Amino acid sequence: MTALRLVAAPLLASEPEPTTAADAVLQLENVSVRYGAFTAVRDITLDVPRNQILALIGPSGCGKSTLLRSLNRMNDLIPGARVEGQIRYNGEDLYDPAVDPVEVRRRIGMVFQKPNPFPKSIFDNVAFGPRLGGTRDGLDEAVERSLRRAALWDEVKGKLRSPAMALSGGQQQRLCIARAIAVDPDVVLMDEPCSALDPIATLRIEELMRELAQRYTIVIVTHNMQQAARASDVTAFLTMGEDRAGHLVEMAPTDRLFTTPATKLTEDYITGRFG
């Protein structure tokens, strides 16, 4: 994993700003998201580094999930939601009128807070994405590969045709991760993926994220600071102002943000003085 990063780093080393990365999959520039008259997040500029885990932390209501949803255009589904500023994916504007949001979501997948498998078989859940793209051949291999990557294969290999709803909560969430990576996305967005899980299932998902980061870029929203500290490479801390609009306070490599935060606000938050 380290080797991968070393190789990837020199490719695009041109950005001088502190919140930018050497090799960024996603670049956000002055991004604001509004729901009607309400501004949920304001003026966010940051880069999502490739093949790393970026954690978004901050108090409830600071717009972490909103920001996350704007990264694969899931906000398009919410009436009245508007994204301003620019989000570039591999240099291309995500919100360019010529860009098909469906194509965006195939490259940038998402895992939700509550495990939400379809009421279908385990196999059909994982095969859903590939089938959307018209894949008919090699589905068995694709499903097995995704389930292996999601560390679920050994538990379900004998019962691929049984309903996904019969799995435990932690297994369902790993199934949702398998489903998301079955379309082989570039980036996987995770919106508090462990908040409905017990500590053991949570740990398994965190280990899994480590594995996945070798292949995919992960952006995770979490309420749990220990989780951010344990499981991420880079952490961005957001908070909200007087007008309840979220903004970015600080973004840094995770160990630095948690040991020597640059701002008093971050320090107060990570030591539990507010939020």
Place this chain on the structure above:
Amino acid sequence: MTAAASLRVRSSRARGRARLNRLMTGLLVIAALLAIMPLVLIIGVTVIRGLPAMNLAFLTETFNFSRREVGGGYLHGLVGSLYMGGLAALIAIPLGITTAVFLTEFPRSPSTGPVRFFSDVMTGVPSVFVGLFVYTLLVRHIGFGTFVGGLSLAIIMLPIVVRSSEEILRLVPGDLRRASYALGARHWQTVLWVVIPAAAPGLVTGSMLAVARALGETAPLVLTALAAQTVVLDFQGEGQSALPLLIFREARGAFSAGQQRAWAGALELMLLVLVLSIVARFIGRRIRG
């Protein structure tokens, strides 16, 4: 701290609450029993009075002799009911479910309001009007028959299918839709492969309710299917029979042999709906996968 009171001691208020609780529970049980009484009585009386005339001949024969004679059966009515009911289902279920999908998937379309309003109004239209409507529009030009009978049943079914399907589709969790969109599914793919399969058992149940209602309809058939003495397989142009038509005709009659047959016919109709419901349940579960 005062000395702890025993757990067994009840305050006087607690005793009052317990009494009230028993009283209310009793009232609810009585209300529930009263509510299911008509159903139990209908089923009971139909079975008791229908069984004597119910036999293999009743299910497999027609009768073209006088109504005062014993024997024969309602095969022509069964065939007519299945024929027209099937035709009505073929028309009303796809149309009704697509309408419901439209209402739930395009809530901001300007036609959503009017469509829902008219479908609600249609639910309340007396069924004899439906018969009159089809009679004036079609029967006067192309005559009585299976098709016009089926069509009038379809009109009865349509608003029931729309209403029940809409409720069921609305219950599909938003989480599932979002999961589908997040995988890069288009709107139509999400509807076809996620929303409808998730709602399938409910859609089937709602459609069955509509079929059951249509199978029991008499008034619209009097003016469209008319009647038949034998099994009719013609699509249109010949009068067609149906179980409720035969029951209606013979139950009014003065002859006990006819009335016996009418009771057996009622039992047959009830069993038919029961069998269809069970089959539909089974299918609904299979679709979900």
